[in-house]
């Protein structure tokens with residue numbers, strides 16, 4: 001029986017991951033450490049709340065003593081680290097929390113993992129693994145062509161991506177210097193159930209249903225590579241189980257769409273399923289662009305496909321439809 005620490009498991013991807021992982025593995029316990037910031041929703045965890053293999057701890061990864069206490073108590077065999085401030089717009093308004101959680105918090109986790117897994121002869125175990133979840137935004141912005149690979153030089157453009165880049169480098173350094181068993185994943189934009197209302201797809205649906213303008217930044221031409229969250233969870237699981245220590249794997253599903261196209265497709269699903277005289281697309285309205293808005297992200301996921309046999313299993317249109325229905329259910333109840 002293994003006990004794994006998941007950080008930030010009350011957020012979007014973490015909560016999907018916990019449900020996925022516990023459904024698949026009956027030989028592990030997950031301890032979810034989450035500060036419950038505005039971005040968390042404890043209801044995201046309803047389906048695992050009564051699972052004897054799941055435990056929730058309300059706490060902050062910046063609290064090093066708390067980390068030491070829970071490491072002592074649970075003797076973790078692994079960490080899957082999702083906890084972060086994750087919304088680029090907030091990092092432009094107020095970067096400080098991004099520095100605290102994304103950099104200082106990640107450093108605390110690395111320090112405590114090193115303390116228990118490397119330094120202390122009674123608890124040391126080089127098999128114990130630290131998986132760091134990061135973003136493709138650390139690579140900066142692409143023009144119309146080309147793809148990010150694991151070898152693309154870092155060029156973060158927002159305080160959010162800069163803080164994630166710093167955390168990636170810290171993780172890398174703890175492997176290189178202390179031989180901590182780490183793996184890092186850098187994924188593209190996720191979509192799916194349980195995402196916070198502030199993100200693009202939930203915003204389009206919410207505004208559409210409220211008969212409000214659907215805000216799209218600039219001209220709506222910015223391109224993202226959309227990854228269904230369940231495919232991402234499978235990729236994280238594979239990297240955690242079989243990834244090479246010290247390596248990075250970038251994850252994307254080759255679903256490149258502009259923000260405007262995503263809004264259009266969501267409106268089309270709403271049009272097809274709800275009764276309204278005119279199309280929801282009429283509510284789309286362009287607003288002043290985000291400062292420093294990256295133009296395009298796109299991923300070449302050859303490494304994770306070749307080395308670990310991962311590939312996205314979900315059809316984009318079907319998973320977008322599933323996602324829209326999930327939010328319809330949420331916003332109309």
Ligand SMILES: NC(=O)c1ccc[n+]([C@@H]2O[C@H](COP(=O)([O-])OP(=O)(O)OC[C@H]3O[C@@H](n4cnc5c(N)ncnc54)[C@H](O)[C@@H]3O)[C@@H](O)[C@H]2O)c1
Nearest residue numbers: 008010011012013035036037039040060061083084135190
């Ligand atoms: N959502 C995406 O499209 C995407 C894309 C690439 C990478 N990522 C990365 O994936 C990870 C998860 O993203 P998400 O979209 O689920 O984020 P999210 O904002 O939905 O959730 C983050 C969670 O972390 C928790 N948290 C924040 N600060 C904390 C702290 N100091 N201590 C403990 N918990 C804290 C929050 O309460 C929340 O539950 C992040 O590291 C993010 O950078 C996300």
